[in-house]
Amino acid sequence: MIVSTKAKSLLMSSLMVMLCLAAVAVGTYALFSAEVTLTNHLKAGTLDVALRRTNLAATYLDEDGFLAEITDGEDVDFTQATDQNVFGFSGTGTVVPGSKYIADMEIVNKGDVAFAYWIEIVFDDALGLALADQIEITVTTDKSVSAKLSSGVTLGSDESPIGTLAATDESQSFSVSVEFLDLNDGSNNDAQGQNVSFDLVVHAVQVVSQ
Numbered sequence: 156m157i158v159s160t161k162a163k164s165l166l167m168s169s170l171m172v173m174l175c176l177a178a179v180a181v182g183t184y185a186l187f188s189a190e191v192t193l194t195n196h197l198k199a200g201t202l203d204v205a206l207r208r209t210n211l212a213a214t215y216l217d218e219d220g221f222l223a224e225i226t227d228g229e230d231v232d233f234t235q236a237t238d239q240n241v242f243g244f245s246g247t248g249t250v251v252p253g254s255k256y257i258a259d260m261e262i263v264n265k266g267d268v269a270f271a272y273w274i275e276i277v278f279d280d281a282l283g284l285a286l287a288d289q290i291e292i293t294v295t296t297d298k299s300v301s302a303k304l305s306s307g308v309t310l311g312s313d314e315s316p317i318g319t320l321a322a323t324d325e326s327q328s329f330s331v332s333v334e335f336l337d338l339n340d341g342s343n344n345d346a347q348g349q350n351v352s353f354d355l356v357v358h359a360v361q362v363v364s365q
Contacts (some may be wrong), residue, residue, distance in 0.1 A: 203266030204359045205234045208241055209328070210259040216249050241355060242333060250290075252337035259330045264320035268361050271319045273311025274329065275356040278304050283351035289336050289343060290351065296329045304333075304353060319362055331355060 208231045217223040233241060242248065242256040262272060276292050287305035294300055294310040296317050302308045311317035318327045337343065 200268040200361075201266035202268045202270055202359065202361055203264070204270065204272070204357065205232070205263040205265045206357055207232045207234065207261050207263070208258050209261050211243055212257045213243060214253060214255045215243075216251055216254060222251070222253050241331070250335045252289075252335050252343050255332065255334040257330055257332040259328065261326050261328050262318075262320065262357060262359075263324065263326040264322055265324065267322040269319065269321045269363075270359045271316035271362045272357055272359045273309070273313070273316045274331075275310075275358065276304070276308040276331070277354045277356055278307050279352055279354060283346070283349035285342075286346035286349040287351045289338060289346050291332075291334045291336055292353075293332045293334075294329065295332075296327070304351065313358070313360060316360075319365070 209228075211225075211227040213225050213227075214222055215225060227243060231239065233239075240248070241258050241260075264270065274294050276294065278287055284305055288303055290304040291301055292304050292308045294308055296310065298310075298317070300308060300310045317329075320327060
């Protein structure tokens with residue numbers, strides 16, 4: 156069988172078209188069948204605050220009824236609930252005019268989120284109001300604030316924190332003192348036999364910029 160030149164051209168053209176269509180078909184199939192898998196792992200940041208006492212200095216009433224001084228440099232962790240008192244009281248501490256306790260504290264960023272903090276002393280027992288009126292609380296960082304326990308003490312606020320801690324393990328120090336004032340005007344007698352309780356509250360909130 157003799158195929159003319161024109162027929163050969165048509166045949167080759169048809170073959171080329173078929174090959175082109177086949178290439179398009181293959182290319183299209185490859186495009187639709189291809190897949191890319193991206194595995195993403197996300198972990199929420201942790202705001203983790205640790206609080207410990209690094210030193211305690213006290214002028215306290217000893218077992219013989221005299222004022223004595225003591226220093227305790229043991230590092231004590233108060234991050235979790237504990238029966239141990241920040242000021243070293245066992246149960247209810249007995250105070251008299253001239254008693255004073257100074258607790259040096261350290262706040263530590265144990266998480267991976269920066270936070271700002273401020274401190275609040277909350278008086279939660281109105282039964283000992285006369286005693287609370289004669290106890291002065293002082294909270295000191297690079298600045299200091301003092302007030303009678305009965306009115307409560309706040310150093311800093313949400314809008315104006317006293318410090319910022321970046322992650323991780325950055326720390327700052329502050330101190331809290333409790334002093335039974337010797338007023339020398341007879342009013343100390345009004346506090347005899349009274350009991351007060353109060354909380355040291357450290358507030359922390361995440362910050363997103365310096």
